[in-house]
Amino acid sequence: MICRSKHFWLIVKEKFNRAPSDFLLRSLSSTTRNIRENRLALDLVRQSSSCILWRNFATRTNWGVRKRTLFPKLFFIEDRPSMSAIEHEETLAPLRLAVQEQGNLVRKLKEEKADPVTIKAAVTELKARIKSLELKVLELEPKEEKFDRLKMEDLLKQKFFYDISFSIYGGVAGQYDFGPLGCAVKNNIIDEWRKFFVLEEGIFEVNTSCLTPEPVLQASGHMEKFADYMVKDLKNGECFRVDHLIQTSLEKFIVDSKDREAIAEASKLISQLDNMKKDDYQAIIDKYSFKSPLTGNDLSEPIEFNLMFSTNIGPAGLLRGFLRPETAQGIFVNFKRLLEFNGGKLPFAAAQIGKAFRNEISPRAGLIRVREFDLAEIEHFVDPDDKAHPKFDDVQQVELPLLSACNQMDGKSPVSIAVGEAVSKGLIANQTLGYFMTKTFLFLKHIGINMDKVRFRQHMSNEMAHYASDCWDAECKTSYGWVECVGHADRSAFDLTHHTNATNVKLVAEKKLASPKKVKVMECLPNKAKIGKAFKQDSKVIITHLAQIGEEEASALKEQLATGSSVTLSIDNKRVTLSAEMLTVKEYEKTVHVEEIIPSVIEPAFGIGRIMYSLFEHSFREREGDEQRTYLSLPPSVAPYKCSVLPLSGNTEFAPFTRTISSSLRQLGVSHKVDESSGSIGRRYARTDQIAIPLGVTIDFDTLKEPHSVTLRERDSLEQVRLPVDMVASVVNDVARGVITWEDVKQTYPKFEQQEATK
Ligand code: AMP
Numbered sequence: 001m002i003c004r005s006k007h008f009w010l011i012v013k014e015k016f017n018r019a020p021s022d023f024l025l026r027s028l029s030s031t032t033r034n035i036r037e038n039r040l041a042l043d044l045v046r047q048s049s050s051c052i053l054w055r056n057f058a059t060r061t062n063w064g065v066r067k068r069t070l071f072p073k074l075f076f077i078e079d080r081p082s083m084s085a086i087e088h089e090e091t092l093a094p095l096r097l098a099v100q101e102q103g104n105l106v107r108k109l110k111e112e113k114a115d116p117v118t119i120k121a122a123v124t125e126l127k128a129r130i131k132s133l134e135l136k137v138l139e140l141e142p143k144e145e146k147f148d149r150l151k152m153e154d155l156l157k158q159k160f161f162y163d164i165s166f167s168i169y170g171g172v173a174g175q176y177d178f179g180p181l182g183c184a185v186k187n188n189i190i191d192e193w194r195k196f197f198v199l200e201e202g203i204f205e206v207n208t209s210c211l212t213p214e215p216v217l218q219a220s221g222h223m224e225k226f227a228d229y230m231v232k233d234l235k236n237g238e239c240f241r242v243d244h245l246i247q248t249s250l251e252k253f254i255v256d257s258k259d260r261e262a263i264a265e266a267s268k269l270i271s272q273l274d275n276m277k278k279d280d281y282q283a284i285i286d287k288y289s290f291k292s293p294l295t296g297n298d299l300s301e302p303i304e305f306n307l308m309f310s311t312n313i314g315p316a317g318l319l320r321g322f323l324r325p326e327t328a329q330g331i332f333v334n335f336k337r338l339l340e341f342n343g344g345k346l347p348f349a350a351a352q353i354g355k356a357f358r359n360e361i362s363p364r365a366g367l368i369r370v371r372e373f374d375l376a377e378i379e380h381f382v383d384p385d386d387k388a389h390p391k392f393d394d395v396q397q398v399e400l401p402l403l404s405a406c407n408q409m410d411g412k413s414p415v416s417i418a419v420g421e422a423v424s425k426g427l428i429a430n431q432t433l434g435y436f437m438t439k440t441f442l443f444l445k446h447i448g449i450n451m452d453k454v455r456f457r458q459h460m461s462n463e464m465a466h467y468a469s470d471c472w473d474a475e476c477k478t479s480y481g482w483v484e485c486v487g488h489a490d491r492s493a494f495d496l497t498h499h500t501n502a503t504n505v506k507l508v509a510e511k512k513l514a515s516p517k518k519v520k521v522m523e524c525l526p527n528k529a530k531i532g533k534a535f536k537q538d539s540k541v542i543i544t545h546l547a548q549i550g551e552e553e554a555s556a557l558k559e560q561l562a563t564g565s566s567v568t569l570s571i572d573n574k575r576v577t578l579s580a581e582m583l584t585v586k587e588y589e590k591t592v593h594v595e596e597i598i599p600s601v602i603e604p605a606f607g608i609g610r611i612m613y614s615l616f617e618h619s620f621r622e623r624e625g626d627e628q629r630t631y632l633s634l635p636p637s638v639a640p641y642k643c644s645v646l647p648l649s650g651n652t653e654f655a656p657f658t659r660t661i662s663s664s665l666r667q668l669g670v671s672h673k674v675d676e677s678s679g680s681i682g683r684r685y686a687r688t689d690q691i692a693i694p695l696g697v698t699i700d701f702d703t704l705k706e707p708h709s710v711t712l713r714e715r716d717s718l719e720q721v722r723l724p725v726d727m728v729a730s731v732v733n734d735v736a737r738g739v740i741t742w743e744d745v746k747q748t749y750p751k752f753e754q755q756e757a758t759k
Pocket of ligand 1: 326358360367368369370371373375484485486487605606607608609610
């Protein structure tokens with residue numbers, strides 16, 4: 001589309017990812033005399049997601065000062081015009097409708113119990129439409145004018161918050177080392193998490209082994225299901241996650257192509273990638289003749305790759321093991337002990353904070369997709385018929401931004417709903433799930449996540465993990481898009497059932513019956529003396545096995561003993577034959593007051609690295625009017641140091657005050673940084689801002705006068721107060737622990753005015 005005039009050419013190219021700001025558009029209209037043309041130009045810009053503006057009339061050194069010279073100029077303009085919500089909705093309406101129509105079709109097919117292949121195809125199409133809608137929504141949202149990821153990453157790297165591991169050897173993708181500052185922030189997030197969940201909710205914290213034997217992961221389903229597809233460079237063996245490779249290659253295809261239909265088809269394929277299987281991937285690779293992006297070599301066919309790191313436990317190599325892909329299994333296998341610890345009663349919860357390992361095929365996006373990361377998981381065990389939470393009333397008014405599966409099917413945006421209402425309407429499956437989602441919401445807020453950039457997205461039925469029955473991800477918006485930071489899953493009885501089946505150890509709880517009932521019991525009674533004599537040291541295993549035999553098997557043994565003189569059992573992969581003298585199966589009636597139930601499990605799983613990364617993005621700032629002065633606006637509770645102590649100059653009379661204040665802070669356990677280096681105070685403040693220190697104590701010439709006082713500066717507002725030297729440590733401590741806020745400090749102490757000069 002080209003719009004020509006005497007004054008300017010407006011060339012709109014759909015694939016060019018930039019558009020002019022309103023400011024420019026206003027300037028543009030005011031400099032053009034032809035009103036109709038102006039209108040057209042503005043409409044073109046507004047309709048297009050991107051454009052290049054080419055003007056060949058007067059250039060400006062800055063907007064408003066016109067030079068006389070006339071020459072062509074190509075402008076690449078940074079900002080997108082901020083369309084009104086109505087205009088956005090007009091653009092989104094057809095996409096929403098497409099999603100809604102497909103959502104209705106899926107519902108209809110499910111109601112009519114259509115064949116699974118047809119339903120699956122319809123759901124795949126639905127997810128593709130949802131993805132297109134989501135991409136458009138993201139595209140239309142005003143760009144974060146202030147956020148510059150490279151600048152932020154530079155700061156984090158330069159100050160050694162974290163960096164790629166083994167960097168002096170060239171680094172390893174997907175592995176990161178945390179420096180003193182990153183380590184402190186991570187530990188502070190974990191400390192707050194402990195207070196928020198373990199302490200406040202009375203959760204039992206455990207610490208179990210990372211090295212997990214194969215049978216455990218066989219039972220949990222990870223051996224079979226924990227996999228992604230990859231392709232290999234046929235010449236050098238380099239591996240690529242197939243969906244990522246196809247996405248990048250299709251994006252490149254779109255940029256290079258001029259054929260609108262081909263572009264539309266490629267865009268559609270990108271949105272369907274999540275739901276594809278091996279043959280679909282292969283078909284795309286064949287169709288577009290995709291090669292290795294690094295060498296141009298041919299690629300292998302897609303191979304399913306299990307993401308767990310395998311190893312051998314012990315020198316003989318007889319026990320195959322894996323580094324755990326989640327911490328949850330360590331809790332499930334200890335369920336019996338934990339239930340005992342809680343006096344045999346439900347509900348209760350156990351938590352674990354620790355490393356998880358996933359051999360991601362192509363780790364990327366910094367801390368967001370890594371191979372070794374910190375997880376904080378809670379497994380809440382609850383009666384499957386009563387998932388009420390005792391503290392639900394405390395939170396039911398809290399409004400959560402919910403993007404339900406249903407709303408995704410209808411192409412709608414997240415809706416703010418009180419959690420009480422969401423649970424009572426059945427949108428969130430039960431109170432316990434709702435309770436933990438709310439706690440997560442409050443926790444993210446507490447540690448400084450921007451709550452305008454949080455949503456809870458419900459999984460669609462075909463998206464849920466193999467163990468789950470309802471799932472909601474707390475997602476944070478970052479420059480990489482919406483990122484799952486905390487998964488909330490109702491894992492039902494999946495894990496305990498499978499570990500019970502695999503081990504014959506009953507992972508069940510007892511539930512009191514409303515009224516006692518009579519039941520028939522089949523019990524295997526071993527003749528211990530006879531078994532002991534015949535089987536010696538193996539007899540203990542046999543007797544334990546007999547005690548665990550269930551109703552059905554016992555009944556079968558009874559029948560066998562009635563017709564023959566012995567029975568043969570398989571115990572620990574050995575065949576054991578017991579004579580009729582060694583075993584009797586007794587049948588009788590007994591009155592029971594309790595029944596055995598397999599508890600359901602509600603799990604919130606927090607990816608600490610992803611939360612931390614989102615927090616960095618959400619708190620990265622530039623000082624107004626000085627882009628070079630960047631800082632991290634972390635709340636005091638998670639900031640690596642709570643305050644700095646800065647003598648105004650190298651004057652020796654300041655030194656005793658510096659020492660005294662530092663010592664008082666140390667006694668209170670307040671982390672702080674003393675900076676006695678030379679350089680202007682403004683410059684030193686700027687340095688402490690960069691590493692997120694929220695408060696700064698300055699010792700100046702007035703400090704030397706009686707009564708001795710210092711200034712206290714707050715990082716975000718740059719405001720300062722003056723307060724007595726002997727008060728400053730406890731004030732800082734109170735702010736750091738959240739007992740008081742900066743507002744309280746300002747109310748209590750007089751304001752101090754001083755220039756913030758960096759020179
Ligand atoms: P999942 O068990 O897959 O639901 O993961 C639980 C949480 O772990 C997610 O919500 C993420 O925050 C985090 N997580 C999963 N995989 C990775 C990864 N490769 N790198 C960093 N964090 C991850």
